Amino acid sequence: MFTGAEASTFSLLPPSQTPSTVHPQPSPTTQYSEPFSMLRVVRRLFRPTITHSSLRGRYVRLEVISGQDLKVPSERIPAGIHISINVDSRRCWKSAISVLSYEELATWADTVTLPPQASPAFSVEITASYEADRILGSGEVIGKLQLSWHELLNHGDESFNLSFPSVRGVDPSLTLKVAVVRACDDALSDSFIHCKIDRDTDAGHARLVKYVKRKRVSHLKAAVQHFQLVLGQCPVSHPDRAAALTNLAWARLQGYTRNDLQDIDATTSLFREALALRPQHHPDHPLSLYNLTEALNWRHDKESTAADIREAAQLYHELLPLCPEGTYLRSTAAGENGVDYVIGGCNDLPIDASEEGICLLELCPLGHRHRPRALDELAWTLIPCFTQRGNIDDLDESIRFLREAVSLCPEGHFDLAYYLNNLTYSLRPRFDHQGKPNDLDEAISLYKAALRLRPVGHEYCDTSLDTLGQALITRFKIRKDIDDTTRALSLHHEALTLLPPGHAHHDITLHNLALALKIRYDELDVSEDINEAIDLSALCSRFTHTQKNEDVDVEEAITLCQESLIIGGFAFNAPEQIQHNPTDLSLAVDNFRLASGHPTQGFPDRIQIALHWVAEVESHQHDSAFEAYQVCMELFDSHVMTRSSIISRREAATAFRATTYRKLMEQWEAAVAEIRSLQAFSRFLLPPSYADLQAAACHGPVIILIASKYSCSAIIVPTSGDPHHVPLSSITLADLKTLKDRFTRAIRHTSRMNPTEPRTDLIVLLWIVWDEIMLPIVNVLENVLKLKRRSRIWLCPTAAFTSVPLHAAHPFQTRADRSKEPCLEDLFICSYTPTLSALIRSRRMMKKRVSPSFVAIGQGQPGAGKGKALSAVDSELELVHKLIPATATHTTIFGDAATRAGALEGLEENTWVHLACHGKQDPAQPYDSHFVMRDEHLTLLDIMDKHIPHAEFAFLSLSACHTAVGDEETPDEVIHLAAGLQFSGFKSVVGTLWEVDDAVAKHVVEASYTYMFHPKEVGVMDATKAAWALNCATHAVKTKVSLEQRMFHGSLWVLHPGVHQVV
Incomplete structure (x- = not known):
């Protein structure tokens, strides 16, 4: 039976039937999903009505096959969907969790046997779960129905669809199949939720759904309140804390997206903490990654923060490989509001040509609509890299990316002309650098193809005309084909007609046309060309000044322009007008020197510059003539070595050298074999044997x-x-x-x-x-x-x-x-230990002990600008003094005496050292890492320069320093302060991984020395006990400080590579 308003909002029967036609009178318009034979239709018409009493002693086997149109009311992405069947108030059955597909389908094929005698009706519930591993609460209800047993069994042995009330405009439905059986598998379990956090979680889900539907802030506040209560009951170690954090964060995010809440930073922090609790390989790790990207995307959408969109790109790079194809999470993450949004945001930012650009490209696999744009962006970042470094590989990579971008744009693609044009911008620099005519020919072909896609009337038609004209002029300089210069002049004239005076590009086109005319004049000596060039240059100058609105005499500027053209040989060769100024000549030579050696210019251009240099210095008898000739010869050699004929000869020479090398190697191997045949040299130039190395593990x-x-x-x-x-x-x-x-x-x-x-x-x-x-x-x-x-x-x-x-x-x-x-x-x-060999060497050196002596060096009052005062240093030195055996030689250096020289003297004269001061790690220059003394820094290089043959043990109690750990930029295996002391000769070094609380440091120092010198009366100072003493000390600290302090400080102290201690 149906209750309340539910009866009018769903149907148990095929779509053509209604609840009133449950009995055997099929509607004339009934449509079935597959053809029926006449016999099957007759069976349906005369099937006996099943009542609750007729099911006594029998059971109903229900198969849940699949679900369709499973939209989640809160619009949240679920970890999966499960089905619950409640037979009565005490017993229920739950299916397995099925992952939702991108078509909003789910499949189960789960079967349960139900006892109809328990109650005359039962309920079916579709629920979205937001945890794949351990479910918190029941989840979010998608749909729920109450129905009787005879309504269920009316469908016989055929599968049928069960429709649920509409959710976001569609009707969810389940495909089921039933049968009457005589045995029960007893699959039902207790349906009562005992835990308060489960009830609060379900209440929070319900309020959030109401908020999404009705947009009432009171519902949002109620949802947040319920989820906050749940989080308060889930401390750090609670298994449901990540789920509680996520539910609260998601509710807050919905308020932020609808402008009902503003604190997006706190929401993002909640998502981050949840992700930290769900590391890689956790079933809910992908969903936590997605949730964090959602928060970052929304914050970027409203605040345009570059860091957010870049972090989102990195998270998507990690997320997409974890999302199987065809899942709802994959389709959403890879969709318009997911990866596409992030790619669009990143494309609007300056992109790094290395990891960031590659990361963005990997988010756009082959077939992705944004891949051409990502390729184009990455290609553009490589051109400045070439300009700065002169590495031709950067240009080659840029061209490869742009070729792929062009290949992904079919004929008629909106951006094809754009990518064609951009490809020429990489080909032209490579031609200038290497002088290969194929690059120039290809660039001209691409310019022509782009021009065909930009006819007259296109906003970039003038640009395509002008750039093609410039490329043709460049080819004319090489091949002297008059057709190229004629075509170029025609293109420049046509471009000029499209740019009326006042247009931003009018002066550039005037200038390019003037240069083209001048070049043709140089070859053909046509006076009309040079006259027009001068006129165009004058117009260009007038236009430029007018555009800048400068209050200058334009007519005078035009006159000066014409004179400069004449004097410089642009219009007439008039060397007699040149004034021989030695300063100008020296400046010109400097410019020749720089231009001929510039790494980003191609060899042909640099050779032309060097030849010009030679001609000028010979003409003026300048003393740089020898240098100019030398540069010319070097450039000729480098250029010729790149030609194909030279490459062939080079390959032959390489083969000859390879043969010579093989002969030398044979002689080398024979000599080494002869040496190894000698007694005690059997492992000459070989690594130590395993038997030798195993000596490191003797303890x-x-x-x-x-x-x-x-x-x-x-x-x-x-x-x-x-x-x-x-x-x-x-x-x-x-x-x-x-x-x-x-x-x-x-x-x-x-x-x-x-x-x-x-x-x-x-x-x-x-x-x-x-x-x-x-x-x-x-x-x-x-x-x-x-x-x-x-x-x-x-x-x-x-x-x-x-x-x-x-x-x-x-x-x-x-x-x-x-x-x-x-x-x-x-x-x-x-x-x-850094290596097995280091451990073996240290043990050998420990056998050569001398009488131990102890020095404590402390500087709590460093010089101005070297750090804050350390009030605990003096008391720490006093404590150490009390703990050292009275029989040991003991020295304390502190205050004004704790200088660079004083500390070095103490290190040289003693075998044991305790350092208490500021420390500074320098990852870029490890040997400049230092301890802060009164006057100057005591660097690792200072210590390593000193001869300290008997150094045994060092204890570093440093402030504002991480003695054994770096940061994101620190390379692996960098020399830290503690490691540096060990390399300086100390067999054992105790240091910290990060900054240490003064109180905890005091406890560790006291406990370490107490255990190490126990019993103190004996007065034995044995560095081999240091590891055991430190281990005992860290355990002792647990009884004296709080759990949080133990968590942060209790495991900081580590021992550096040496015989007994390591960092």
């Missing part, structure tokens, strides 16, 4: 992490036995680079946060490091190598791995007994 396994464009993996070198290869299949080199950038941004953001604020971004990133990098390695260490807890391991990262804090990897999970899953530092004592 614990060494894990080498390798990243390349092909794969990422780890190699574990155990204390004995063969190495173990651990594939890291869930992460790529691109993922690592992204992870590095995200760490840099998260660290920078976290350093500005309140100590009590949750470090969500950092938690997510450290979880990724655990889950995708360290967990597979830990599994091998524990399950294969049977390594015990608190054992030593050495990490040896390479490439992009060096920028990731591997030792801080953390699962952030809670066990069933409410205990925390251990992190990497709970399991093992971690150190780093």
Whole structure:
């Protein structure tokens, strides 16, 4: 049965029937989806009516086949669609989630067996889910129907459509099939939603739908309020937090797009946090990417922020490969308001010729309507690159892009002439640079093709006429074909007729026509040509001055113009009128020198300039004659070497040199083999053997992490036995680079946060490091190598791995007994090393120990302009002094004594050093990285220049410095402050990954030295205990600072490549 208004808004039967014709009297106008035989029609007419009582002891098997026209009321993109069937108030069945297609279709083919005895009617509900992984709430209702069992079974064993109330102008429907059976699969479950956040989420969805339909701000505020309540119940570690963030952000975004809310920045931040909680390979990662692009696109639409549209382009570049073809998400993301909008916005911005332009082009695959424009934009950015660098590859690439753009525009395409013309702008510079006539001929053909598409009356007809005329004049200079210059003059005259006086291009066309006439005069000596050229130059000068509205005597300017033409030899060769000014001659020679050596000019033009230089200096007996001849010869050699005949000879010479090289290599290999036959030289010029390298793992396994464009993996070198290869299949080199950038941004953001604020971004990133990098390695260490807890391991990262804090990897999970899953530092004592050989060398050097001596260097009052005062330095030095064994030689350098010279002397005379001051990392010039002293900076180069043969241990407690991590621009494996000290001779260095809170630093310093010198009474200073001491110290800090501080500061301290400690 139907209830209320629902009965008039949907139909259970085929479209030709109505609810009143349920019984066996088919309408004469009934239309079926397939032909029926007479027998089947008779069966329908005389089918017995099924009642609720007749179904006793039987069950109804319902197959949900597919859905059509499944529009979402809120216009939001769902993760998928599912069907719910509620038999009564307690029991329901839910289908699997089906991804919506671009045609708004979904398929299930799910089957459920229902007990009709439970109630006389049941309900069917179509719901949109916004989570593919874990669903928060029931989702957004697309349609809901209440119907009786006999209405359902009236369709017999044939599939039928069930129509639902209209949504956004169309009627959603389901294709179903039913049958009566005698067995039940008991697929029903409890339908009651116990969780408050589920109820609040569903209420928020309902209010948002009302807002979209009725445009009432009160409904939007109610939706935002419900979603805000849900978010308040989902702390950082809650599995539904990402969904709660997304729902709230989407509601706020709808208010922003309709001008009912203004705070788009907060909305974008919510989407960003949700994306951070859904990293790569998460089922909802693509949808979170899309949601963030929507916010960025809307903000760009209203505020035109270049950074937003560029970021959106990068996100789409990541999103589209994750969206299967044919899905609703793919069609929307690749549509007019998605990628097309972003491409249009990026095309209006200056585009970088490297990564940004290529990224934009990849968003426009072959067949995309914006691909020609993207190719054209990228090609144009390469021309200035050629102008600046003189690299012909830039022009070749530009021409390749433009050729493709032209090929994608069929005859009659609106922009074909535009792309043809632009292709000539790349061909002409290449002709000027290389002098190949084919480029000029092709450019002329393209100019002609563009002119045919721009007849008289087209806004750019005059431009096409003029540029074709200039190209023909250029070819005339080479081939002396009089037809070219005649045609060029005709084109210039025609262009001039289309440009009345006062037009912006009138003076340019006058000038070009005058030059063409002058060139023909030079060849044919026709006096009418030079007279007309002079007249045109006068007109051009008059027009230019008139356009600028300058209050000058134009007639006098015309006269001077004519005189300059005569004096300069433009109209008459009158050298006797030239005044021999030595200053002018020297300036002219300088200009000849610059012009003949300019890298962006082609060899033919530069040769002509050099020859002119020779002629002038010979005429005036200038002392640069030898230089001019030398430049000429060099240009001739370079030009001739590019000719085809020379290239053939060059290839022959190359083949001869290759034969000579092979003979030399044979002699080399014989000599090396003879050396290797000598005793103790068997590995001459060979890398160390595995047996030699395994000595690095004598105190614990060494894990080498390798990243390349092909794969990422780890190699574990155990204390004995063969190495173990651990594939890291869930992460790529691109993922690592992204992870590095995200760490840099998260660290920078976290350093500005309140100590009590949750470090969500950092938690997510450290979880990724655990889950995708360290967990597979830990599994091998524990399950294969049977390594015990608190054992030593050495990490040896390479490439992009060096920028990731591997030792801080953390699962952030809670066990069933409410205990925390251990992190990497709970399991093992971690150190780093740059190479296995470095670890072996350090161990050898540690055997040559001398009596330890300790120096603490602190500068809390740097000079003016060198940083703020550090009030905690003095108290830190006092603390260190108390912790050092009394038997050890101990020196403290601070205040005015902590100068560059004083610090260097302390480093030379002691084996242990503690540094507390400002530090400054210089990624561009690593050796200029420095520690701030009272007078001058103490640079890494200063330290490395000193002879410190017995340096053992350094502890860096620096402010305003990241001693072991860079930023987005820092290259992999750059020398940081801590690494620099180790390369300077220190066997072990303790540093930090980023800025450290003073209170946390004090706790770590105190705990580290306490554990290292325990028992203090013995007075033993053993640097080999540093890693164990630091590990104990970081665990001890957990009991003295808040969770948030532990999250940010507790894993900062790392130990640099050395015997026992690493950064």
